[in-house]
Amino acid sequence: MQRILLKLSGEALAGEKKTGFDEETVTQVAKQVKTIVDGGTQVSILIGGGNFWRGRTSETIDRTKADQIGMLATVMNCIYVSEIFRSVGMKTEIYTPFQCASFTELFSKDKAVSALESGKVVFFAGGIGHPYFSTDMGTVLRAIEIEADMILSAKAIDGVYDSDPKQNPNAKKYDTIPVQEVVDKKLGVMDLAAAVLCMENKMPMTLFGLNEENSIINTVMGKTNGTIITVS
Numbered sequence: 001m002q003r004i005l006l007k008l009s010g011e012a013l014a015g016e017k018k019t020g021f022d023e024e025t026v027t028q029v030a031k032q033v034k035t036i037v038d039g040g041t042q043v044s045i046l047i048g049g050g051n052f053w054r055g056r057t058s059e060t061i062d063r064t065k066a067d068q069i070g071m072l073a074t075v076m077n078c079i080y081v082s083e084i085f086r087s088v089g090m091k092t093e094i095y096t097p098f099q100c101a102s103f104t105e106l107f108s109k110d111k112a113v114s115a116l117e118s119g120k121v122v123f124f125a126g127g128i129g130h131p132y133f134s135t136d137m138g139t140v141l142r143a144i145e146i147e148a149d150m151i152l153s154a155k156a157i158d159g160v161y162d163s164d165p166k167q168n169p170n171a172k173k174y175d176t177i178p179v180q181e182v183v184d185k186k187l188g189v190m191d192l193a194a195a196v197l198c199m200e201n202k203m204p205m206t207l208f209g210l211n212e213e214n215s216i217i218n219t220v221m222g223k224t225n226g227t228i229i230t231v232s
Contacts, residue, residue, distance in 0.1 A: 049073030
């Protein structure tokens with residue numbers, strides 16, 4: 001794969017603490033990404049905000065404001081993770097769909113692609129800049145815009161199941177599954193709007209467990225233990 005978009009779960013980056021950051025986990029991610037970048041793959045990254053904020057669990061706060069807090073949580077995540085990446089020898093850029101003073105750059109496809117082609121790791125923070133759209137939608141949208149070959153979605157769970165494996169010990173894990181089936185069965189691995197956007201634009205995705213050893217490297221090399229979501 002020449003160009004990928006790596007979606008990182010905020011909760012997965014928090015490790016066993018379940019909130020904030022686990023620096024050892026983030027450093028291991030950074031080292032894997034450096035191996036991939038050094039091998040010639042262009043890497044962009046989008047990070048969820050669930051290690052800081054899950055606004056939908058609050059009935060008190062207006063949905064628009066809750067989503068805005070979530071967008072800012074993703075900005076904090078990208079700034080932190082970007083610095084860890086730099087500490088292991090990579091160059092990075094962070095783009096947002098809204099102005100963040102000197103913290104980030106305003107998103108532009110041309111700028112982002114140019115940065116990728118120069119060997120930088122590009123971070124997409126702030127979702128799409130509007131409420132009522134999840135980071136799933138931001139992931140698919142940015143992947144399509146930059147013409148990525150595939151989305152790699154690294155989560156705390158190791159693939160797509162036919163039911164919640166936490167609730168059903170007999171849940172079946174899929175090795176591959178068409179995105180149409182993800183939509184039809186409402187399997188919950190991404191929101192339906194993002195799944196439809198994947199389907200319409202033929203953007204494939206692999207969902208895998210972040211915490212498995214060298215999981216990102218293995219997935220880029222086609223040796224994933226996760227689930228490949230097909231779009232053909």
